[in-house]
Amino acid sequence: MEIFDNLALGFSVAVTFQNIFYCFIGVLLGTLIGVLPGLGPVPTIAMLLPITFGLPPVSALIMLSGIYYGAQYGGSTTAILINLPGESSSVVTAIDGYQMARQGRAGAALATAALGSFFAGSVATFLLAVFAPPLADLALKFGPPEYFALMVLGLVASVALASGSVVKALAMVVLGILLGLSGQDVYTGTPRFTFDMLELADGVEFVALAMGVFGIGEIVRNLEDEHTRTVLVQKVKGLLLTKDDIKRILGPILRGTFLGSFLGILPGGGAILSSFSAYSIEKKISRHPEQFGKGAIEGVAGPEAANNAGAQTSFIPMLTLGIPSNPVMALMIGALIIQGIVPGPNVVNEQPNLFWGIIASMWIGNFMLVVLNLPLIGIWVRLLTVPYHILFPLIVGFCCIGVYSVNNNAIDVYTMALFGVVGYVLVKLDCEPAPLLLGFIIGPMLEEYLRRAMLISRGDPTVFFTRPISATMLGLAMLALIIVLLPSVRKKREEAFQE
Amino acid sequence: MTRFVKSPKEVASGFLLVLLAAFFAWQAMDLPMGRAIRMGPGYFPMILAGLLGFLGLIVLLTGLTLHPVAEEDKAQEIGLRRWPWVPLGMVTLAVVVFGLGIRPLGLGPSMGLAVFLSTLASRKFRLTTALLSSAIMVAFSWAVFIKGLGLPLPMLGPWLGGY
Numbered sequence: 001m002e003i004f005d006n007l008a009l010g011f012s013v014a015v016t017f018q019n020i021f022y023c024f025i026g027v028l029l030g031t032l033i034g035v036l037p038g039l040g041p042v043p044t045i046a047m048l049l050p051i052t053f054g055l056p057p058v059s060a061l062i063m064l065s066g067i068y069y070g071a072q073y074g075g076s077t078t079a080i081l082i083n084l085p086g087e088s089s090s091v092v093t094a095i096d097g098y099q100m101a102r103q104g105r106a107g108a109a110l111a112t113a114a115l116g117s118f119f120a121g122s123v124a125t126f127l128l129a130v131f132a133p134p135l136a137d138l139a140l141k142f143g144p145p146e147y148f149a150l151m152v153l154g155l156v157a158s159v160a161l162a163s164g165s166v167v168k169a170l171a172m173v174v175l176g177i178l179l180g181l182s183g184q185d186v187y188t189g190t191p192r193f194t195f196d197m198l199e200l201a202d203g204v205e206f207v208a209l210a211m212g213v214f215g216i217g218e219i220v221r222n223l224e225d226e227h228t229r230t231v232l233v234q235k236v237k238g239l240l241l242t243k244d245d246i247k248r249i250l251g252p253i254l255r256g257t258f259l260g261s262f263l264g265i266l267p268g269g270g271a272i273l274s275s276f277s278a279y280s281i282e283k284k285i286s287r288h289p290e291q292f293g294k295g296a297i298e299g300v301a302g303p304e305a306a307n308n309a310g311a312q313t314s315f316i317p318m319l320t321l322g323i324p325s326n327p328v329m330a331l332m333i334g335a336l337i338i339q340g341i342v343p344g345p346n347v348v349n350e351q352p353n354l355f356w357g358i359i360a361s362m363w364i365g366n367f368m369l370v371v372l373n374l375p376l377i378g379i380w381v382r383l384l385t386v387p388y389h390i391l392f393p394l395i396v397g398f399c400c401i402g403v404y405s406v407n408n409n410a411i412d413v414y415t416m417a418l419f420g421v422v423g424y425v426l427v428k429l430d431c432e433p434a435p436l437l438l439g440f441i442i443g444p445m446l447e448e449y450l451r452r453a454m455l456i457s458r459g460d461p462t463v464f465f466t467r468p469i470s471a472t473m474l475g476l477a478m479l480a481l482i483i484v485l486l487p488s489v490r491k492k493r494e495e496a497f498q499e
Numbered sequence: 500m501t502r503f504v505k506s507p508k509e510v511a512s513g514f515l516l517v518l519l520a521a522f523f524a525w526q527a528m529d530l531p532m533g534r535a536i537r538m539g540p541g542y543f544p545m546i547l548a549g550l551l552g553f554l555g556l557i558v559l560l561t562g563l564t565l566h567p568v569a570e571e572d573k574a575q576e577i578g579l580r581r582w583p584w585v586p587l588g589m590v591t592l593a594v595v596v597f598g599l600g601i602r603p604l605g606l607g608p609s610m611g612l613a614v615f616l617s618t619l620a621s622r623k624f625r626l627t628t629a630l631l632s633s634a635i636m637v638a639f640s641w642a643v644f645i646k647g648l649g650l651p652l653p654m655l656g657p658w659l660g661g662y
Contacts, residue, residue, distance in 0.1 A: 165558070167554055167557050167558055167561070168512060168554075168558055170554055171516050171551060171554040171555060171558065174547050174550050174551045174554065175516070175519060175551060177547055178523050178544060178547050178548065178551065181543065181544055181547075185540035187540070188531070188539070188540055190530060190531065190539075190540040192526075192527075192530060192540055192541075192544065193523070193526050193527075193544075216590060216591070216594060219586075219590055220583060220586050220587050220590055220620075223583050223586035223590075223620055223621065224583045224586075387623070389618075389621040389622075389623040389624075390628065390632060392617065392620075392621070393593075393614045393615075393617035393618045393620075393621075393629075393632050393633075393636070394614065394632060394635075394636055396590060396593055396594065396613060396614065396617040397610055397613055397614045397617070397636045397640065399594070400593075400594055400597040400598075400609075400610070400613050401597075401606070401610065401640055401644055404597070404598070404601055405644065405650050405652075408651070408652075410598040410599070410601055410602065411598075413594060413595070413597055413598030413601070414594075414595060414598050416594060417591050417594040417595050417598070420590065420591060420594065421587065421591055424587060425515075428577065428582070429508050429511055429512040429515070429577070430508055430512070431512055447543045450538070450543060451537075451538045451543075454535055454536060454537075454538060455536060455537060458536055459534060459535040459536030459537075461535065
């Protein structure tokens with residue numbers, strides 16, 4: 001069995017002292033920022049990107065992935081204990097989890113969340129190990145037109161699955177691509193959108209853009225209405241589940257895991273969409289739908305399993321195709337590029353240590369999270385008492401030095417300031433900034449494949465529709481757009497996101 | 500006039516997008532276009548700028564209505580007056596000051612200034628906590644970034660007798 005050989009290789013990489021250490025740091029930091037509302041995985045990973053320069057690629061990626069799935073765990077803790085979701089993906093957990101806590105069953109809810117997440121994380125990691133290599137092999141057969149079509153499909157799908165206006169999201173993607181094209185043109189070396197500034201010759205720095213929009217912009221948004229958080233924490237006791245509980249959560253965890261695993265692969269899916277869909281499915285098929293919202297344990301188990309599974313499988317398109325499905329994956333690609341690794345199907349074959357090492361570390365990391373979270377809940381909760389007005393100036397400081405250290409260039413600091421304002425204005429105008437980031441990362445690749453495809457076809461644009469794989473993908477993209485723009489679907493979609 | 504505006508948010512974002520599209524198109528005009536078979540650096544940006552302008556126009560139009568509305572949808576108001584101008588200004592200023600200061604002043608002073616200026620963004624500003632936060636952050640960034648990670652940054656810049 002090749003997969004076991006590969007996993008053995010992965011564990012031999014992941015179980016070195018150094019990598020276990022970085023995995024631990026990653027999940028610890030992830031839990032920490034998951035617990036703290038107003039600080040998510042995107043700004044944290046962006047802040048840490050510069051620090052990963054000095055690390056070997058495997059350790060860097062192991063740590064950054066740990067932050068991402070660790071945040072899913074941490075977010076649910078606060079959602080259950082104080083009805084304050086630390087992450088957007090744990091919003092649904094708060095509905096029934098907090099009710100359970102009020103009924104004195106906080107321990108059971110936390111245990112359900114942790115066990116559900118652990119099970120889902122393990123299964124999804126296994127799926128990643130099984131499906132990623134064949135997908136990468138398939139992708140190796142792709143020519144430029146197929147790649148172009150695949151990226152278009154990815155971008156369109158991320159728009160269709162996101163909440164809010166489709167047209168605005170599309171506009172954000174296009175704006176992101178345009179920003180991504182800034183800097184020297186790869187073929188001719190002509191500077192583009194640099195305003196004759198030498199500092200901008202390499203284009204807008206990705207870390208500066210990401211930190212501006214998601215770090216600085218987010219801080220301003222949190223400062224909009226400052227109110228004192230009153231933290232009343234119930235005593236957590238009784239982490240053990242009863243037999244009846246276990247019977248009730250088995251189904252939701254299984255369904256959540258598979259739903260989350262599937263939705264995580266789709267661009268724009270990932271953790272948030274998975275948890276929302278899992279909740280509505282559990283509510284629909286439950287024999288006691290009236291209990292939902294009043295402390296149904298199924299309402300915690302399903303979404304928690306789904307968000308962790310989704311977080312895990314969203315690595316599949318990133319590692320096999322080099323296409324990010326959400327902003328966190330876009331940052332991971334940024335981290336790979338910093339390390340001099342070209343993300344894409346070749347990573348699996350040319351960097352087996354990296355690929356299998358990351359996968360194996362996810363198991364270790366998920367296990368650490370269970371151990372880390374259940375006994376240490378008291379400490380995490382105490383962290384919540386750190387008021388935001390103390391916290392945010394420190395975050396600003398970290399962002400500043402983080403972005404400066406990427407290139408030792410002050411222009412990146414100004415870029416971050418500019419995009420902080422831009423990010424805030426966009427959110428105020430109901431324009432989601434996440435598609436902008438995806439467009440920014442994919443933009444240069446999109447242009448390159450378009451130019452190559454046109455060169456091969458001697459300038460004939462029909463090449464995208466005469467090659468079957470590329471035609472199918474563009475057709476799917478078209479279909480997805482038409483479906484979400486249909487008036488009836490549009491209404492349903494709005495309702496679904498409102499729930 | 501305003502009666503024909505159904506949603507100020509949509510109109511404003513549409514207008515902004517069209518403006519941005521025009522800006523990118525104007526910038527791309529100086530770039531060689533090339534032909535479809537061998538695209539120049541300006542080809543793809545020009546297409547994108549056109550697409551952005553088109554999408555912006557759609558957004559703009561969806562915010563308008565031919566049937567005058569008596570009352571505006573509250574959720575669609577931009578509410579410029581309720582924007583957190585002080586936090587927005589202070590946080591941005593803090594970042595810019597850091598960028599200006601990092602070379603001539605060095606990491607210590609610019610970090611301290613940036614953190615201190617950001618604390619001013621909060622309504623719960625207190626001088627003692629602000630100074631304390633700044634001091635902690637300066638010490639921390641020295642320990643982690645200069646000692647720990649060995650970034651080539653002077654604590655004090657040339658203006659303050661450093662190198």
